[in-house]
Every structure is written in structure tokens, then in C-alpha cells.
Amino acid sequence: MELTGDWKKAAKKFASLERAMQAAVARAGTRLGPDLAQAIRVEMGGSFPRLHPFTAERKGAETPLVGGDLEQAITFRVTPQGRAFVVWAGVAPGPLGRVARVQEYGCTIAVTDRMRAYLHAEGLHLAASTEYVTIPPRPFVRPGLRRARGLVRAALTRELRGVFRW
Numbered sequence: 001m002e003l004t005g006d007w008k009k010a011a012k013k014f015a016s017l018e019r020a021m022q023a024a025v026a027r028a029g030t031r032l033g034p035d036l037a038q039a040i041r042v043e044m045g046g047s048f049p050r051l052h053p054f055t056a057e058r059k060g061a062e063t064p065l066v067g068g069d070l071e072q073a074i075t076f077r078v079t080p081q082g083r084a085f086v087v088w089a090g091v092a093p094g095p096l097g098r099v100a101r102v103q104e105y106g107c108t109i110a111v112t113d114r115m116r117a118y119l120h121a122e123g124l125h126l127a128a129s130t131e132y133v134t135i136p137p138r139p140f141v142r143p144g145l146r147r148a149r150g151l152v153r154a155a156l157t158r159e160l161r162g163v164f165r166w
Helices: 007-044 053-059 095-105 113-122 141-147 149-163
Strands: 074-081 084-091 107-110 132-135
Touching: 007 074, 007 084, 007 141, 007 149, 084 095, 084 141, 095 141, 141 149
Parallel strands: none
Antiparallel strands: 074 084, 107 132
């Protein structure tokens, strides 16, 4: 077997192609971020189990996810990772991130004596037999990202199409 051609020129071309692809993916990610965040916000308005009256009274609404700090905390970022870029959308880590995780997956919380006393002082009187409080899952991030899957494909295709036109 014999290799023919200008291999230095080919290596240079492939290096420039890689940089162009990285730039195209970064552009697509930057344009996609707001769309991903919006798709998640749309899912927040889904039909979820109603809030407990105690919680609804404090929130001022019966809708679990819409109209609060959690909705305002939906964000996105595009970060380089090695030779690629990662587009991330959701709720950033921290207190609201923990709230989002509980809403997304649900949880069961064991009632402690301290918790029982706090809720009693706040006006929620649990029965002596209540051992657990269950927060049902209200998934909104995963369905929002699934909703936006077509947008991601279209944006990447559009950007990469320009890269491969030599």
C-alpha cells in the first residue's frame, strides 16, 4: 500500500475543520439555550397533582410550579468540555436546584418530632399516625428537554451544514 498526496495539507485541513465544527456547535448551543429554557418553562404549566392546601395558601396559588422563584430560576449555559461543548439547561445547583430535584422526582420525607412541632406551629396539624410526608413527582425538566430535541437537531444541522461546504 502506498500513500499519496500532500498529508501536511490534509492534516491542516482536518485541524481547521475541527475548529470550525467546535465553533458551529458553540454557536448552535448559544442560540439553543433560551429555547431549551423556554421548553422547560412550558412543561412547568403541565397538569400535575395539586398542591396541598397548606402549601397553596403560603404560595398564593394552587399551581405547583408556575409563577414562583423556581420558574424564574430556569437558566442555561454553554461550556467547553475538552474538544466539545456542553449545553446545559435547567435549575442551577443550590436551594432552588434542590427544590427542582424534589419536584422532578418526588420524595418521601420521614416526619420527625421537630418537623411535626414546626408544622404544628405553622398551622398544619399532622395526625399522630402520620409517619411520612410524600411530595409527588412533577417532572418538568426532562419533558422540556425532550420537547426541545427537534430544535437541537435542527440547530446543529443548520450550523454544521455550513462547516461542510468547502
